[in-house]
Amino acid sequence: MNNRSYVINHWSFKACDETEWKPARVPGTVHTDLFRNGLIPNPFDGTNEHDLQWIDRKDWEYETSFELDEAWFALPRLELVFDGLDTYADVTVNGVHVLSADNMFRVWRIDVKPLLQQGTNKMVVRFRSPIAEDLPKLEGLGYDLPAPNDQSELGGLGDRRVSVFARKAPYHYGWDWGPRFVTSGIWREVRLEGWCGPVIRDLSIRQDRVNASVAELTAVAEVETAERWEGQLRVTNGEQTWERSVVLEPGTQAVEVPAVISEPKLWWCRGLGEPAMYNFRAELVANGGQAPLAEASVRTGLRDIKLVRETDAAGASFRFELNGVPVFAKGANHIPNDSFLTEVTDERYRHEIASAAESGMNMLRVWGGGIYEQDVFYELCDEYGILVWQDFMFACSMYPGDPKFLDSVTHEAEDNIKRLRNHPCIALWCGNNEIDSAWAHYLEDKGWGWKQSYTTEQREKLWADYEAVFHEILPKAVERLANGVAYWPSSPLRRLTGDEFQHANELSGEGDIHYWGVWHAVEPFDNYNLRVGRFMSEYGFQSFPELKSVLTYAPESELALESDIMLAHQKNGRGNQLIKEYMDLYLPTPKDFKSFLYMSQVLQAEAIRTAIEAHRRNKPYCMGTLYWQMNDCWPVASWAGMDYYGRWKALQYTVRRSFREVMLAISEPESGPISVSVVSDLQHPVEAQLRLSLYDFQGTLLKEQTLEVRAAADSVVEAVVFARAEWLEGRDPRQVVLHAILEIEGQAVDSKPYYFASAKELSLPTANITVQEEAGSGGSRYTLVSDALARQVWISAEEEGIFSDNYFDLIPGIPVTVEFRRRGGESSVEPFVAGNPGKLTVRSMIDFV
Structure with missing residues (x-):
C-alpha cells in the first residue's frame, strides 16, 4: 500500500486581535490553552467562571507548519482531515481558504494537494466567536427559542439564548449541574492523508x-x-x-x-x-x-438487540432484549466528564466505565446535551458489557428548521451513526432529551409552559421544524445506517401517535419516564414507590461531593451553604436549600457544614436506593432504571454518584448493593404490612435461605426467623409479609433494627437493615469501631467491628481508590470485611488494583450530629 497518514502537531494560538503567539495543545480548547500559558486562573476555582465569560466573545486562531518530502507528491490525492472542529472555523492552507466548518460533531475532509508544496507548509484555523456568529440568527428569527438551561445571563447576553443555533455541545452554554464555558478549539485529531x-x-x-x-x-x-x-x-x-x-x-x-x-x-x-x-x-x-x-x-461483537414494545393489559412494554433474553436495564445517565473535553484521558474514561461495571450496571445513557462520545468510551462499554442508550445531541430546547441547519443535522447524524454502528454496546438511538414532553404540542395545559408564549402560526412552525429533525431526518438516518438498532424519537415519550397520547405520563403504562417529583417538586421519597413506569430513564437527587473535593474549589472560609462559592458551584437554583429541606425531613441535623457534606450524601443514597428497589420490585412491568447521573463535568454539588475527581459518593456504593443480581427489598406501604421481597436477575431458579434477626442497638439478639425462599429465573418473589407489631412486640421502634440476610448455598448474596423509625427519630448510641487488618492481605483487607449500632459507616483512605463496600451499617457482633483497591492510574491496564489505602479514617453518623 502506498497510502500515508500524518498527524499534524506543534500548534500555536492567539486572539485574532492580538499579535503574540503562545504554544497550544491540539486536541485542545482555547480555555485550556489560556490556562496552561498562565493567562487565566483555574476556571473551576471559586467564582472564576464568572470572570472568564469574555473568552467566548473573541475570535481565536491556531497555526502550525508542517514539512512534506517529495514522496507525498507521488500520491494523486492529499487530504486534510479534521475529526472535530469546535465550532465555527475557517481553515487556510498556505494562505488559501479551504474550509468553513460549522458543526462540532462532524468530520471534515478536504482535498488540498494543489495547495501543498515540498518543504514547509502553513495552516491556520480561525475560530469565529460562537456568540457573535449566532446572535444575528436570533435577531433574524424575530423571536426566542426555548432553551432554559442556556445561562445567557451569566454570559452577559441577558435573555438572548443562542445555544440552539450552534451544532455544538449544548452543555457548554451551562446546565443545571454545569458551568458556562463556551469553548472553541481543535478538539479532535488533525491529519494529512495521502492515497x-x-x-x-x-x-x-x-x-x-x-x-x-x-x-x-x-x-x-x-x-x-x-x-x-x-x-x-x-x-x-x-x-x-x-x-x-x-x-x-x-x-x-x-x-x-x-x-x-x-x-x-x-x-x-x-x-x-x-x-x-x-x-x-x-x-x-x-x-x-x-x-x-x-x-x-x-x-x-455479534448480538441481536431489540427494543420490545408489545401491547399488554397495562399498556405496552418497554424493554430491551439481547439475543432473545429480556434485560432489566440497570444503570445511569452519562454526561461529559469535563467542561473541557480534551482534558478527559483514557484513564478517566476507563475509571468511569469500570466504576459502572463494579456497580453492577449493564447500561449507560449518553444524554443528549453533551457529545457523541470519544471512540474509547464505546470501546470500553463493548469490553465491559455495558449497553449504551445513545441520544442524538439535542436537549431541553426547540431548534431552528432552516435548510442549512437541517442539512448540517443530516450530515452530523450520518457521520456519528457510521462511526458508532460497529459497537455492539449500542442498544438504541434516541432523538432528543425531554423536548416532546416539554413542548407537549397536543396538550394545551401540559409541558413546561413554552408554547403559550407563541402565536398559533409560530407554534405550528416550531413543531414542523421539530418533526423535520426528530420524525424525519434522524429516524431515516438510523433506519438506513444503524444496522437494525431501534430509534426512539424523544425521551420521555409514550409512543409516536401524533395526538395527545404521544406525550409522556409516568402513570400511562407505556413508553419511558423521567420522574422528577422527588427533587424538583419536593415530593416525599415514598413517591418513588408510587410513580413507577415501564422504563425509568431519568430520576435523581443531589448531594455535595466529599470535603476533599470541595476544598479544591473553596477555601475553609467559604464552607457555608449560602456562601458565594458554594452557590456558584450549585447550578440548580434552590438546590442547596432543597438538600437542606429534605435533610430536615429525613435525617438528624448535622453539627456543622463539613458534616452537612457527609449527610447530604447519605440523603442522596437513601433517595435513590428507594427508587431502584421500587423499580426492581416491579419487574417485569418496569424493565429499566437509569438514575441521573453517573458523573460530573466539574467539581460541584449535583446528582452525580461519582464526583468530578472520580471519587465514589455514598450513592455509588448504595447503587452497587442495589444493583446486585439477587437483591433483598424491604418495603412498608403507609397502610399495610412490611414486605420482604427477593429480586433475581439470574437466568436460572434459585433456592435460598432468608434469615430475619431483630437486634437492639447494643447488639442483643431479640428475635430470629429463618425461611426457605424459591425464586424462578429472572423473577420477583415476595418472601414474607408481617405486621410491625409482630416483630416489635411493644419494644421502642427507635432502638431496634431488623437485619435481613439472604444466603444461597451458604453464601450471603445480600443483606439489609430495616428500621421501624425514620433515621431522624432513631436513638443512635455512641459507637466505637475497631479496624483490624486481615493477615496476608498486604494491607488491602480490613475487618470492622462496632460495640454499638453504627449507621452509615464511612471509610476514607489516604490513597485514591474504592472499597468493596462503604457507607454501610454495622450491627454489634456482625463484622464486615472490606477490601481497598487503588485507582490504577494512566500507566496501569487495570482500573483498580488491590493495595494499601494509606491512612484510614472511619466515622459513622453519630460523629456528624
Whole structure:
C-alpha cells in the first residue's frame, strides 16, 4: 500500500486581535490553552467562571507548519482531515481558504494537494466567536427559542439564548449541574492523508441474523477510487475468509460481502454472559496480486438487540432484549466528564466505565446535551458489557428548521451513526432529551409552559421544524445506517401517535419516564414507590461531593451553604436549600457544614436506593432504571454518584448493593404490612435461605426467623409479609433494627437493615469501631467491628481508590470485611488494583450530629 497518514502537531494560538503567539495543545480548547500559558486562573476555582465569560466573545486562531518530502507528491490525492472542529472555523492552507466548518460533531475532509508544496507548509484555523456568529440568527428569527438551561445571563447576553443555533455541545452554554464555558478549539485529531488507487473509507459489519447457531453477516465496505479498478475484496476474521470479485467505477460505492459464522460466540451485557468480540479485516487485492492495496479493520461483537414494545393489559412494554433474553436495564445517565473535553484521558474514561461495571450496571445513557462520545468510551462499554442508550445531541430546547441547519443535522447524524454502528454496546438511538414532553404540542395545559408564549402560526412552525429533525431526518438516518438498532424519537415519550397520547405520563403504562417529583417538586421519597413506569430513564437527587473535593474549589472560609462559592458551584437554583429541606425531613441535623457534606450524601443514597428497589420490585412491568447521573463535568454539588475527581459518593456504593443480581427489598406501604421481597436477575431458579434477626442497638439478639425462599429465573418473589407489631412486640421502634440476610448455598448474596423509625427519630448510641487488618492481605483487607449500632459507616483512605463496600451499617457482633483497591492510574491496564489505602479514617453518623 502506498497510502500515508500524518498527524499534524506543534500548534500555536492567539486572539485574532492580538499579535503574540503562545504554544497550544491540539486536541485542545482555547480555555485550556489560556490556562496552561498562565493567562487565566483555574476556571473551576471559586467564582472564576464568572470572570472568564469574555473568552467566548473573541475570535481565536491556531497555526502550525508542517514539512512534506517529495514522496507525498507521488500520491494523486492529499487530504486534510479534521475529526472535530469546535465550532465555527475557517481553515487556510498556505494562505488559501479551504474550509468553513460549522458543526462540532462532524468530520471534515478536504482535498488540498494543489495547495501543498515540498518543504514547509502553513495552516491556520480561525475560530469565529460562537456568540457573535449566532446572535444575528436570533435577531433574524424575530423571536426566542426555548432553551432554559442556556445561562445567557451569566454570559452577559441577558435573555438572548443562542445555544440552539450552534451544532455544538449544548452543555457548554451551562446546565443545571454545569458551568458556562463556551469553548472553541481543535478538539479532535488533525491529519494529512495521502492515497492512490482505491481506498476503503468505511467498513461496517451488518448483522442480518444472529443467534447461538449462526451469525449471518454482511461486510459492507465503502470504497472510493479515482479510476476504474478490478480486483478482489477479501474479508477475514482471523479464522475464516470471504471474498468476491469487484469492479469499481470512479467515485464512491458500497461493496457487500456475505459472511456466515457457525455457532458464534455472542456478545452479552453484564449479568448475561461474556462480551465476546471479533476482529474483521477487509482488503482490496488486485487480480493476480497478493499484497493489499487498501485495507480497513473493525472490532465488533455479534448480538441481536431489540427494543420490545408489545401491547399488554397495562399498556405496552418497554424493554430491551439481547439475543432473545429480556434485560432489566440497570444503570445511569452519562454526561461529559469535563467542561473541557480534551482534558478527559483514557484513564478517566476507563475509571468511569469500570466504576459502572463494579456497580453492577449493564447500561449507560449518553444524554443528549453533551457529545457523541470519544471512540474509547464505546470501546470500553463493548469490553465491559455495558449497553449504551445513545441520544442524538439535542436537549431541553426547540431548534431552528432552516435548510442549512437541517442539512448540517443530516450530515452530523450520518457521520456519528457510521462511526458508532460497529459497537455492539449500542442498544438504541434516541432523538432528543425531554423536548416532546416539554413542548407537549397536543396538550394545551401540559409541558413546561413554552408554547403559550407563541402565536398559533409560530407554534405550528416550531413543531414542523421539530418533526423535520426528530420524525424525519434522524429516524431515516438510523433506519438506513444503524444496522437494525431501534430509534426512539424523544425521551420521555409514550409512543409516536401524533395526538395527545404521544406525550409522556409516568402513570400511562407505556413508553419511558423521567420522574422528577422527588427533587424538583419536593415530593416525599415514598413517591418513588408510587410513580413507577415501564422504563425509568431519568430520576435523581443531589448531594455535595466529599470535603476533599470541595476544598479544591473553596477555601475553609467559604464552607457555608449560602456562601458565594458554594452557590456558584450549585447550578440548580434552590438546590442547596432543597438538600437542606429534605435533610430536615429525613435525617438528624448535622453539627456543622463539613458534616452537612457527609449527610447530604447519605440523603442522596437513601433517595435513590428507594427508587431502584421500587423499580426492581416491579419487574417485569418496569424493565429499566437509569438514575441521573453517573458523573460530573466539574467539581460541584449535583446528582452525580461519582464526583468530578472520580471519587465514589455514598450513592455509588448504595447503587452497587442495589444493583446486585439477587437483591433483598424491604418495603412498608403507609397502610399495610412490611414486605420482604427477593429480586433475581439470574437466568436460572434459585433456592435460598432468608434469615430475619431483630437486634437492639447494643447488639442483643431479640428475635430470629429463618425461611426457605424459591425464586424462578429472572423473577420477583415476595418472601414474607408481617405486621410491625409482630416483630416489635411493644419494644421502642427507635432502638431496634431488623437485619435481613439472604444466603444461597451458604453464601450471603445480600443483606439489609430495616428500621421501624425514620433515621431522624432513631436513638443512635455512641459507637466505637475497631479496624483490624486481615493477615496476608498486604494491607488491602480490613475487618470492622462496632460495640454499638453504627449507621452509615464511612471509610476514607489516604490513597485514591474504592472499597468493596462503604457507607454501610454495622450491627454489634456482625463484622464486615472490606477490601481497598487503588485507582490504577494512566500507566496501569487495570482500573483498580488491590493495595494499601494509606491512612484510614472511619466515622459513622453519630460523629456528624
